[in-house]
Amino acid sequence: MAREAPLYELQGISKSFGHVEALKDVDVQVYKGEIIGLVGDNGAGKSTLIKILSGIYAADSGTIRYKENVVRINNYRDSQALGIATIYQDRALVDSVSIYRNIFMGNELLTPYRFLDKRKMRKEADYVLNESISIGIKSSKQMVGDLSGGQKQAVAIARAIYFRARLLLLDEPTNALSVKESRQVMKFVKNLREEGISSVFVTHNLLHVYTIADRFVILSHGEKVGDFKKAEITMEQLEHMIVTGRSHVN
Amino acid sequence: MSKVQKKTKHRTGNLKKVLRYKDISIVIITIALFTIFTLVNKKFLTKENLFIIVKTTPELGIIAIGMTMLIISGEFDLSVGSTFAFAPFIMASLSERMGLHPVFALIMGIIVGVGIGFINGIITTKVGIPSFITTLGTMMAWRGAVLLASAGFPQAFQRDLPVARLFAGRLSGFPVQFIWFIVFAIIMWIILENTRFGNWTYVTGGNRNASVALGIPVDRVKIINFMIIGGLAALAGSIQVFRMGSAYSNAGLGMELQAIGATVIGGTMLTGGSGTIIGTIMGTIIIFSVENIIILSGAPAFWFRTFVGVIIIVAVSAHVLIQGRRD
Numbered sequence A: 001m002a003r004e005a006p007l008y009e010l011q012g013i014s015k016s017f018g019h020v021e022a023l024k025d026v027d028v029q030v031y032k033g034e035i036i037g038l039v040g041d042n043g044a045g046k047s048t049l050i051k052i053l054s055g056i057y058a059a060d061s062g063t064i065r066y067k068e069n070v071v072r073i074n075n076y077r078d079s080q081a082l083g084i085a086t087i088y089q090d091r092a093l094v095d096s097v098s099i100y101r102n103i104f105m106g107n108e109l110l111t112p113y114r115f116l117d118k119r120k121m122r123k124e125a126d127y128v129l130n131e132s133i134s135i136g137i138k139s140s141k142q143m144v145g146d147l148s149g150g151q152k153q154a155v156a157i158a159r160a161i162y163f164r165a166r167l168l169l170l171d172e173p174t175n176a177l178s179v180k181e182s183r184q185v186m187k188f189v190k191n192l193r194e195e196g197i198s199s200v201f202v203t204h205n206l207l208h209v210y211t212i213a214d215r216f217v218i219l220s221h222g223e224k225v226g227d228f229k230k231a232e233i234t235m236e237q238l239e240h241m242i243v244t245g246r247s248h249v250n
Numbered sequence B: 001m002s003k004v005q006k007k008t009k010h011r012t013g014n015l016k017k018v019l020r021y022k023d024i025s026i027v028i029i030t031i032a033l034f035t036i037f038t039l040v041n042k043k044f045l046t047k048e049n050l051f052i053i054v055k056t057t058p059e060l061g062i063i064a065i066g067m068t069m070l071i072i073s074g075e076f077d078l079s080v081g082s083t084f085a086f087a088p089f090i091m092a093s094l095s096e097r098m099g100l101h102p103v104f105a106l107i108m109g110i111i112v113g114v115g116i117g118f119i120n121g122i123i124t125t126k127v128g129i130p131s132f133i134t135t136l137g138t139m140m141a142w143r144g145a146v147l148l149a150s151a152g153f154p155q156a157f158q159r160d161l162p163v164a165r166l167f168a169g170r171l172s173g174f175p176v177q178f179i180w181f182i183v184f185a186i187i188m189w190i191i192l193e194n195t196r197f198g199n200w201t202y203v204t205g206g207n208r209n210a211s212v213a214l215g216i217p218v219d220r221v222k223i224i225n226f227m228i229i230g231g232l233a234a235l236a237g238s239i240q241v242f243r244m245g246s247a248y249s250n251a252g253l254g255m256e257l258q259a260i261g262a263t264v265i266g267g268t269m270l271t272g273g274s275g276t277i278i279g280t281i282m283g284t285i286i287i288f289s290v291e292n293i294i295i296l297s298g299a300p301a302f303w304f305r306t307f308v309g310v311i312i313i314v315a316v317s318a319h320v321l322i323q324g325r326r327d
């Protein structure tokens, strides 16, 4: 099937920690507006792959392309500049300050006299929270520490939306969430797909990932052992592959 | 939902909102203490007595403001008491012994304070040891230095110089140092609440990893806050020299703990990431009111420490009870 070029493309990515080969020669393509379920057993290398895209680790070898051009991601800024936003389970929010200060931290809006433009930040934050991911947050002046786990994820996602992310990386975003909250987070990710935003979704919950993803990339001991569209694989086959690390199509 | 239910829900909602306002618990604590003190001693709430409190508050208060910012950024500074003695001693020596113009001598003293803060900040962030250890070390080092330089003798400073009157004189009877205290409090409040640096100070202390992940220069934020408190400690020490007419090598002993005390009484959490200047101002005023009521009541002065200790625990407990634990 002829298809447009991938938006992001990883080619031959390898990464070792001492003698542990966390990733071996992995290729992944991400197309516009698709949700990729990145699956594999514990220690398969999923988080390492996510961290390479978000600029926390540098790959030992391999190339990253954005819109067919080779790019380098050396730090968070590079990653952000390429439209990549990482939603960490807990790491990237500050509980002791308000929602709008969280959304804009590191990217504060300033008045011409270089003071914080609090009114504008509040307005923009309220807008994204209500329009894009309405989740029952009344005011962006609320402390993040007072929010539920799902609402915190929503704030992190709101930050990504506001800064026009084109690729969301979600590493086990639903781990600490209730069933209802997980469902909400998955709904945001789906809504964003309608707006053309791609996601890479890592989770242990097979049901979640099978419900939401358009394509599955399966890692085992640092190697890619499968890459299937949803139509090509059943949930049972997917589970089998994760457990055995072998492709079901032989 | 019935109308009555709706109404009560609305009302508790409002009450909650008021209680959530971050400075509300310190306001309640201050009003409660002032009421008690007034009942205990009629002289407490007189103009003359309040002037006495106002005169002594600024020296600790100016340091406590800096301590608040530093604690919000996730660090603290035990060396402020030594800076409070060392930097003004340099100022007084430069002016009185070397004949440097007193204004330049003051500027030099403040530069020394900022430099001490810079050293604390660099060691803490770049070597990566806890600021408790760094500043415990520099606390002893600078105290030793000022004892050595002074050989135990106070360094006189002319109290009637214009610069001394500018910082520690009177304005129709009112001690001007209190005005400076409020001026610095307002400046620091504006910086904390309304600038990018202030926002970075909060988020750095609140979640260092998140701040790093979002590209915030956390080390620089901390170093600058160390420099601010160093400069403020030097200024506060100079104000004491202007007020007393001498720089003493044992000035500011124990001040670091009082400053931390004022800060936590004001509702700043030692864990970093939250706190307010207004709370700290109230906390400082509370400490001096306690000292004052003890003196007024003719109780032995050593009750002061015991009392302040109790107030610290009571105030922090009250913050937790009124505003709820934040974890």
Ligand SMILES: Nc1ncnc2c1ncn2[C@@H]1O[C@H](COP(=O)(O)OP(=O)(O)O)[C@@H](O)[C@H]1O
Pocket: A017, A020, A021, A022, A040, A041, A042, A043, A044, A045, A046, A047, A048, A049
């Ligand atoms: N910072 C690190 N230092 C050393 N080893 C690491 C580090 N990060 C990951 N690893 C190792 O790399 C392998 C892959 O880890 P990870 O990517 O976290 O797997 P997953 O997220 O799929 O569970 C594991 O063997 C893990 O122990």
Ligand SMILES: [Mg+2]
Pocket: A046, A047, A048
């Ligand atoms: Mg992982």
